[in-house]
Amino acid sequence: MALPPVRLGVNIDHVATIRNARGGEHPDPVRAARQASEAGADGITAHLREDRRHITDGDIDRLMEEIDLPLNLEMATTPEMLDIALRHRPHACCLVPEKREERTTEGGLDVAAGHNHIAPYVRQLSDAGIRVSLFIEPDPVQIAVAEAMGAAVVELHTGAYCEAALRGDVDEAQHLLERLSLASTIAHDRGLEVHAGHGLTYDTVTPVAAIPELVELNIGHFLMGEAIFRGLREAVSTMCGLIADARS
Ligand code: PXP
Secondary structure, three states: OOOOOOEEEOHHHHHHHHHHHHOOOOOOOHHHHHHHOOOOOOEEEEEEEOOOOOOOHHHHHHHHHHHHOOOEEEEEEOHHHHHHHHHHHEEEEEEOOOOOOOOOOOOOOOOOHHHHHHHHHHHHHHHOEEEEEEEEEEOOOHHHHHHHHOEEEEEEEHHHOOOOOOOOOOOHHHHHHHHHHHHHHHHHHHHOOOEEEOOOOOOOOHHHHHOOEEEEEEOOOOHHHHHHHOOOHHHHHHHHHHHHHHHO
């Protein structure tokens, strides 16, 4: 029996990375969002970082105005980002850890250790009608705290699984996949919506997309890299096809 579909959120940060390497307006991440939408994406994800290294405030303004798909705004738990989120009221906010020196979001948010700091963000964003997602490691303690905080969604970090698969460590990849699967069941049983993402490629997406409780995947870097060779529409529609096949 086919599983319910999994949504694909396309992360467009790295279109802005290329644009910002030269300044100016090209390539335009909003144009990329439009093409991703035409190719079958179900949502757009953008991370407004504190240092604005890729997505800018102006990009968020335009994504909210010009794109019909739901926007998932990734953000650090800072007062500045909270103000921006409350001003725009995107469909969802995914709270992520952020370090200035990191190249990408390296690990999940430690919601257990950071409970007192993070909980007010979850509450204020939720009260504003925004779906709050917590980007966490696939760990039962983190999931329990996420539920207790009142988050609607957990996004499970798939980076460790993808790295193990990429270096050909089959046993470790299988172990980490089972961890993701177990965490998805635990989160779902606690009433949380389950998303996943980070580092996913055409080679690693299928077993993750087959996890029954999964509702959404967020994928960026690989799709933008692949778009250089095949164009963004084809890169996205191939990913949509792989995800659909994994559910059938
Ligand atoms: N989900 C979250 C919370 C992220 O921070 C990122 C990276 O910005 C992604 C998904 C997408 O990861 P990738 O770009 O490796 O596909």
